[in-house]
Amino acid sequence: MTPEDILQHNPNVVSQAQRKQYFQDGFLTIPDAIPAEWVERxxxxxxQFLDASRRFSVSDNVFDIGPNHSTETPHVRRLKALVDRHPDFWAFASxxxxxxxxxxxxxxxVKFHSSKLNYKWPGGGEIVHWHQDITAWPHTNYSLVTLGVHLDDVGYEEGPLSCIPGSHNGELFVQRxxxxxxxxxxxxxxxxxxxxxxxADMQxxxxxxxxIHCRTIHGSRANLTKRVRALPLFVFASADAFAWMPPPSPTSKTGEIVRGEAARFAHFDPRPCPVPPNWAIEGYNSIFAAQK
Ligand SMILES: O=C(O)CCC(=O)C(=O)O
Structure with missing residues (x-):
């Protein structure tokens, strides 16, 4: 769907002014959007998953294990395919x-695409360099959004996500x-x-x-605190956006309609998109592993 079409529909929780801001900047921070019970869950x-990771020493389809990981001090960079890890993650997404x-x-x-939980540990190990999401999972159009949820306070020190305003209207770069x-x-x-x-930081x-709009240039700096910063991320698409390459991190729910109805016609945006590796052949671990 185009922003103009989307704005014609009445919003549920995001104000019309916030929606316009999102389409203008390519990102939006929404305070107090998730009830405390959900955040706590x-x-x-x-x-619990961080604790369970102590028993593992190599990355697999559940954990992306960082270089300093041990039984005593877990260093998990990412919990993968969240919605397949626990039914409550799927309840939250759907x-x-x-x-x-x-x-x-x-x-x-709305179609569900994917989800993960990123951990940013104290220090610079999980700096996320500037990138655009859609070049890893291209679709027939650019109506996709990544929604992150703060589980704790995220200020400058925690290495918040940072976005370049208006970059969703610029070019898509080849990330190679x-x-x-x-x-x-x-x-x-x-x-x-x-x-x-x-x-602009998203604090x-x-x-x-x-x-974060799927074309927006974004990244995140080092975590300057002594605590890990956990960030669950969920990607959704308009139902009329169809992937034209295998997803890097498929889940059992990828492609499920979570609101409304399945599209009968695909919408094509003519703006070109670089072709990513074929993840079904090459495999994918995480952004941290790729950016090393
Ligand atoms: O975890 C973060 O700080 C950023 C993650 C991100 O941008 C991504 O995984 O695409």
Missing amino acids: LRTLSE DSPLTEIAADLLGPD DEDYRWTGSISDNDMAGVDLDSA GGPGTVTA
Whole structure:
């Protein structure tokens, strides 16, 4: 769907002014969007999985294990395919205020794409370099959004997500090195033409939702605190957006309609999109592994 079409539908929880802001900037921070009970449930699940990771030492389809991981001190960079990890993650994605927000930004017919939980540990190990999400999972159009949920306070020190306003209307960069290997990040050369001074942090307390348009350039700095910063992320698409390459992190729910109805026609946006590796053949671990 186009932003104009989406704005014609009455919103559920996001105000019309916020929706316009989202389409203008390519991102939106929504404070107090998720009730405390949900935040607490997500936090508890996150802690349980971190604890369970102590028994593992190599990355698999559940955990992306970082280089300093041990039984005593877990260093998990990502819990993968959240909705397959616990039914409550799927309940949250498919029937909660989060799903309402997705519908407000994508239109009444919403398709679930993927989900993960990123951990940013104290120090610079999980710096996320500037990138655009859609080049990893291209679709026939660009009506996709990544929604993140703050489980705790996320301020400057915690390494919040940071976005370049208006970059969703600019070009899509090839996230590969000189040998055309996937890097998952935009090269310094390409970033030289981007106004980094305009970058805006997405800060906020527990229950804040961060919405990032799939074309928006974003990243996150080091965690300067002594605590891990956990960030569950959920990707949704308008029902009329169809993937044209295998997804990097498929889940059993990928492609399910969570609001409204399945599309009878695909919508095609003519703006070109670089072709990612074929993840079904090459496999995918996480953005942290790719950006190393
Ligand atoms: O975890 C973060 O800080 C950013 C994650 C991100 O941008 C991504 O996984 O695409």
